[in-house]
Amino acid sequence: MKTFNQDWLKNALSLYFIMGSVNTKKKPSIVLEEAVQGGVTCFQFREKGTGALAGPEKYALAEELKFICQKAGIPFIVNDDIELALALHADGVHIGQEDEPVRIVREKVGDKILGVSVHNFMEAQSALQVGADYFGVGPIYPTNSKADAKEVQGVKIIRDLRSEGFTIPIVGIGGITANNAGEVIKAGADGVSVISAISLEESPKIAAEKLREGIAI
Numbered sequence: 099m100k101t102f103n104q105d106w107l108k109n110a111l112s113l114y115f116i117m118g119s120v121n122t123k124k125k126p127s128i129v130l131e132e133a134v135q136g137g138v139t140c141f142q143f144r145e146k147g148t149g150a151l152a153g154p155e156k157y158a159l160a161e162e163l164k165f166i167c168q169k170a171g172i173p174f175i176v177n178d179d180i181e182l183a184l185a186l187h188a189d190g191v192h193i194g195q196e197d198e199p200v201r202i203v204r205e206k207v208g209d210k211i212l213g214v215s216v217h218n219f220m221e222a223q224s225a226l227q228v229g230a231d232y233f234g235v236g237p238i239y240p241t242n243s244k245a246d247a248k249e250v251q252g253v254k255i256i257r258d259l260r261s262e263g264f265t266i267p268i269v270g271i272g273g274i275t276a277n278n279a280g281e282v283i284k285a286g287a288d289g290v291s292v293i294s295a296i297s298l299e300e301s302p303k304i305a306a307e308k309l310r311e312g313i314a315i
C-alpha cells in the first residue's frame with residue numbers, strides 16, 4: 099500500500115530540485131545542503147550528460163545525497179536508473195517517454211513515487227493508466243540543462259492538461275526561475291522543478307528562498 103496520498107505529494111513537489119555532478123562547479127553535497135536550507139521540498143538525483151559519473155562513483159554520490167534528503171525529511175527520487183533507486187531504497191523514480199515503459203517500471207518499484215514526463219494528452223492518459231503518481235511537464239521555457247529537450251511548450255500545456263481533467267500532481271520543468279515560477283503555478287502546476295536556477299547560483303540557499311517566494315502566489 100502507498101504510504102502517501104495526492105495532497106501530500108502535491109505539497110512535497112512544490113519546490114523540486116534536480117541535480118547531478120555535471121550541473122554544478124561546486125561539491126554537489128554542499129549545493130544540496132544549502133538548497134535544503136533554502137527550502138527545497140524534494141530532490142531528484144539526475145546523473146546524466148557529458149562527464150557524468152558511473153558505477154561505484156555514481157552510487158557513492160547518490161548515497162551521500164540520499165542521506166542529506168533523509169536528514170531533511172524530503173523525498174529522494176532517482177532519474178532513469180531504476181536499479182540504483184531499488185539498491186538505495188530511494189523514495190521514488192522519474193522516467194520519461196524514452197525510458198523503460200511506465201508499466202514495467204511500476205512493477206519494479208512497487209509503491210514508490212513514480213514520476214513520468216509527459217508532453218501531451220495521449221502521453222498523460224497512458225501514463226496515468228499504468229500508474230504514474232505525478233507528471234513532469236515541459237520544457238515550459240528554453241533550457242540549457244538538457245541537450246535533447248523537446249520543443250518549448252509554455253505554460254499552456256499545463257493549463258490544457260488541467261482543463262482536460264487531469265487532477266494528478268503536476269510539476270513544470272525547463273527554464274524555470276524565481277521570476278517565472280509564479281506563472282507556472284498559476285497555470286495549474288502544483289510545483290516547479292529546477293536544475294540551473296539553484297545548482298548554478300552563487301548561493302543555492304538564497305536561490306531556493308527566492309523560488310519559494312516566486313511560487314507563493
Ligand SMILES: Cc1ncc(COP(=O)(O)OP(=O)(O)O)c(N)n1
Nearest residue numbers: 177192193194195215234235271291
Ligand atoms: C520532474 C521531471 N520532469 C521531467 C524530467 C525529464 O525526464 P526525461 O524526459 O526522461 O529526460 P531526462 O531527465 O531523463 O533527460 C525530469 N527528469 N524530471
Ligand SMILES: Cc1ncsc1CCOP(=O)(O)O
Nearest residue numbers: 241243244272273292293294
Ligand atoms: C530535465 C529536463 N527535462 C525537461 S527540461 C529539463 C532541464 C531543466 O533544467 P533547468 O531548470 O536548468 O532549465
Ligand SMILES: [Mg+2]
Nearest residue numbers: 178193194197
Ligand atoms: Mg529520463
